[in-house]
Amino acid sequence: MVNINKNILRSFLLLSYVAILALIIFGISSLYSYLNLGADRNTMLHTEIKKIDQYIPRLDWAPLSNEGRKIDEQTLSTIENDYLDAWYVKHVAYKTNNTEGIDDYYTENARRNIIDFVALNLSSTITIDGTTLEHHPKLEFFSEDGQLAVITDKDVIEYKRIYQNEKLVLETKERNTYKSILLLEDGFWRIRHMIKEQSDDYEMNIVPSLHQITTLQGINYYPQATPWDMFGDTFSKEIISKDFEIIKNAGLNSVRVFVQYDDFGKANINEVKLEKLKQTLDSAEEHNLKVLVTLFDFYGDYSVLNWTLNMHHAETIVSTLKDHKAIVAWDIKNEPNLDFESRGKENVIAWLDNMIDLVKSIDKKNPVTIGWSNTQSATILKDKVDFISFHYYEDLETLETSIKTLKTETLHKPLVMQEFGRSSYNGFWSPFGSSDEDQADFHKKAQEIIAANDLQFMSWTLYDFENIPKEVVGRLPWRKNAQKQFGFINNNGAKKASFKYISKQ
Amino acid sequence: MKIKFTYLFIFGLLFISAINSFKKSDNIDNFQLLTTETEFVADTKIELNFSSINEKLPKLYLSNSYGTTILKPNLLNGVLNFQLPESISKKTGIVTWKLLLDTVKLTGSFNINPKQEVSTLETYIGPPSIVAGGTDFSMIVIIPTDLFDNPLLDNTEVNVRHLFLKDLSNKAHFTKNRFAYQNIYSPALSGRILVSSESLNKNSKEYDVNVLPAIPNDFTISYKRNHAFADGNQVTSFFTSTIKDQYGNIVSDGTYVEYFIRTDSNVILKTSGTTIRGVATAKMIHPDHEENWIVKAFIEGMAESNVLELMYEPVISDFEISFSENKRIITIGPLKSFMSQLIPDGIEVKISIYQNDSKMSTITKSSFEGFAIFKLNANTFPNDTYTLKIEAVGIEKTFRNLKLW
Structure with a gap:
């Protein structure tokens, strides 16, 4: 009986010894590998692709017939990118009531409007979870020096959920038309003026599909x-x-x-x-x-x-x-x-x-x-x-x-x-x-x-x-x-x- | 029987309408918009009023050009009053509202128009410099804005004025898409166009557009030199005529003119200069032997000059050569110039050494105080017979079977 007890004690001691050793080795090794973590070398060259898609609503340009200078594909696509990014940072601003990123996509005068709104909504704990689903921009004008563009964005389908005190107050889907004047500043096409010209509630008509399943x-x-x-x-x-x-x-x-x-x-x-x-x-x-x-x-x-x-x-x-x-x-x-x-x-x-x-x-x-x-x-x-x-x-x-x-x-x-x-x-x-x-x-x-x-x-x-x-x-x-x-x-x-x-x- | 039917019909209708009206009055959320205007002018104070028959305080959803918010009402004597925040009341465009009720939907919209008074004439002008001649142009874009930074309504009159020399032009435009623009074409003369604009009695500041000369016309060149001798020392200067464009404008200072000189041996020498008041000067050192030059100048891709021919006369018809120290030291000179003076230092003298018709070496030296002295090293040229060819100022002399020891 005593012998068995002794053996149990021995094996327990032995096992705990092994366990403690294992823990110490694990601890040291994780410390070692932590200290060896450094920046990935290839980040030095900044070769990684920065652009990730975060906002890609459907967008169809109207056929080009703008006044002023003829625009090239490259510039049009830059305008499109920056214009959509402007929408995106605005959605983010109203969702988080934080104006980060607004400065890049709105000119000094225009950004004030958004900052005011954020302050207003922040004061009454309103957040807006919104997005746009469709854009139909038409380039109205592109200036001779390539620094100013005017866009009419027709039938923008805008979806919004408005929360106050974290409670959903309203869900709305609207069809809006905006006129925007954009300026090229510091390499960014920034919104200078934005005017909503038309707005109504939007509900897509329910149209039954042409085909129907019958014998699945x-x-x-x-x-x-x-x-x-x-x-x-x-x-x-x-x-x-x-x-x-x-x-x-x-x-x-x-x-x-x-x-x-x-x-x-x-x-x-x-x-x-x-x-x-x-x-x-x-x-x-x-x-x-x-x-x-x-x-x-x-x-x-x-x-x-x-x-x-x-x-x-x-x-x-x-x-x-x-x-x-x-x-x-x-x-x-x-x-x-x-x-x-x-x-x-x-x-x-x-x-x-x-x-x-x-x-x-x-x-x-x-x-x-x-x-x-x-x-x-x-x-x-x-x-x-x-x-x-x-x-x-x-x-x-x-x-x-x-x-x-x-x-x-x-x-x-x-x-x-x-x-x-x-x-x-x-x-x-x-x-x-x-x-x-x-x-x-x-x-x-x-x-x-x-x-x-x-x-x-x-x-x-x-x-x-x-x-x-x-x-x-x-x-x-x-x-x-x-x-x-x-x-x-x-x-x-x-x-x-x-x-x-x-x-x- | 028919009358009975009609009665029944009318009675039925009455009954239905009674039910309907009963339903309506049963509806406790009976709010109505009291504000009748749908067109406002941007201001610090705009309000919406609704009639209310109970103590409920529904909120109001508002959305304008830039953002969306929710407003709390004030209830005053049965009137539900909403004061629009400045971020809505000051900005133009359509504003939609929804009264947030559980049972009925009360929605609507109104317009906020800019106050038709110009506070700033936002002006963009570019490109800032254009080429004379009436094909190139600069564009001025004007966005008249009101006190609250809203562009004024379309069809606002904007006058664009521009002055060039004595020509003052004034043209009226009406804004479309909230802006007006005008192309300002260049005159034939170079100079500066002054531009300003005016809208609703508000004047802009002064802007200017530089008109640069157009591309230059072809030109002529001339030269100037002290003498025509090929002494390898003096400098010949080349000049262009005053270079002008097709409208008679002198090309901009700094226009780069390149001179190409083709020699007898088809070598091309290049020199260049930039224009000052239309004239570009360039220099080239005289050749050191008799030569004919053909000179032509270019403004690359735009204009070229006439062809100029220059002749350089030889300065020496002959020179002496003496050998010493086992013919290993060769003294050439004295080299005398056109007035029998010692030729200025730096004339190139070249000795080529041949053995059995194959060239062993070429040694080049510059003259110093009229002489050039060569020493043939015994290690390089062991004792043997060689052929020497000596060239200087375009004269060549050959010594065959010269024995070195």
Whole structure:
């Protein structure tokens, strides 16, 4: 007994000794590496590119017919940059009530107006979260010495949220026309005079899309090896083509794919990824499948000042692909209602609302929807979307009533159950989980309800996955493991029992 | 039966309108705009009034050319009064307002116009110097602004005056896009144009535009020298005629004129000068041997001169050469000039040494006090027979099979 105690004591001492040593070494090494941190050598030459896009609203110059000197492209683009930057610093000033940057883009006399406003708003704790979404400038005049320009900026779409004491007081979207006189000072085109000449409230008319979805029977798709990284380095058109063949042969007619905001290069779309998306669409077309593209996944900022960047992202994708025959509809955002709590419901809805307007202004043909994560949120913006999408991972018992309520609430707009499924995982982390049979049973029942209610659907998902990135369901192993086995085909490539019920037949 | 129907119809209508009016009076947020003006003049004090039937104090959203704000009201005897802050009341443009109520939307807009009185004539003029001749011009841009730095309304009259020599011109303009502009074309003569402007009895200060001469016309050149001898010592000066542009303006001082001199051996010598009162002077040292020069001057890319031919006479027809110390010391001279005086120092004398028709070396020396003395080093030129060629002032003398020991 004594001996054992002694041994325990010994081993404890030994272990604590090792632990203390390890801590000391770790401490010294981190101190050493901290002291060795210095400026990166290549910063010495200032070769890094300073300009980052922070504000890119849609901007269309009217054809040039200005009085005075003929302008060249280079100067016009400098004016455009500085003019937009002037707007940007103004938005920032009114959002933060701090006038930093104003001096660069407004002349000495003009900046006083903004400084006065900031002081006024600061005194009554007003902040304005605003942005402009569209500009239609016309160059009226460019002086002979190239130092003065006059611009009429027609129909500037201006969005503002006004807060007082941190409470939202008003949300407004206006269409304004401004006349600006700019001077070239110290290499900056600065605003000298600015006059608002017209102003009215702006609401885009809701125009239904030319096409509508009628018989969407599909599946959410990720390649088995690269879930949530479909357009990465391992992108292979052959694999996608093979998978699309399986999907087509299973009696389905469509797939849903995802564009991840950061992955696609944010505002500056990565051309390579866009090309891969196009190849995916080409492959779908070859297999006679339609594609529902989710424009924003893994995105959750929604801050008003970044809207122009988000919109530029969506605009690039939509305008490039809108005429592709495989496109069936645009899904604006995957499960935005999950961000309500962390980002504020009004912020998210306003973002969606404006994003729908943007997509519809570019593509009048294809319908637009939002991939809500449940049936309760699915009525939000129901008048703006062309069809309603919801995801359903709850008990199938209540599905039918949910569908009925949704149908009456949305005045019988087409309804798509855009994601549904069940994991067949039962193991260490979930000993009482579902089996393959349970999953099959779930899909069988789901298909019955779908048939009975004439519902359009896209199930989750074709494959079981090996690796789930932590961004999808977090790090918790019971969630991760469950997420791995939602597929109709398992990791060995064998069709699970549920495959029989993948489609209506 | 028909009458019954009509009655029923009218009754129905009355009923509906009754419901409507009932609804209205039920609405407790019954505010109305009392201020009737929609056009104001920029001022320190502008206010908006609303009628109010209750104690509610809704706020007012206001947005103008530069910014947006929210105002708190003052309630005075059932009138909701909003005093516009100066950052709104002083600036022109359209101002939109919204009364922030929960139930009804009350919105509107009004215009603030500048006070049509000029406080400053914002004037931009450029480019500051232009070329004479009536094709080049400078532009004057005028933005008349009021007391609060607002540009005045369009169609404000602006007079642009400019004076050149005795010509005074006055032209009226009406502002468009809040400014007026005029192109001021250059006269044929160079000089200075004085410009000023006036609007609504307010006069600007004086501005000026320099009119520079246009590109020069072709010109002639002349030269001056002390004598025509090629003594390698005196200097020949070249002069241009007074260089003028096509309107007779003397070109600006400092115009660069370059002289090109082509010699007999097709070597080009260059000299240059800049103009003062239209004349550019340049100098060149005389050659040291008989030569003909062809001279032409250019203002690069713009104008050129006539061609001038100069002849330089030889100063020496012959010179003596003596050998000493085993013929290793060669003395050339005395070199005598045109008056038999010793030639000024610095005349180039060249000896080329050949052996078996192949050149071994060339030695060059400048004359000093009429002589040039060469010493052939025994290490470089061992004892043997050589051929020497001696050149000076354009005269060449050859000694064949000269034996050195």
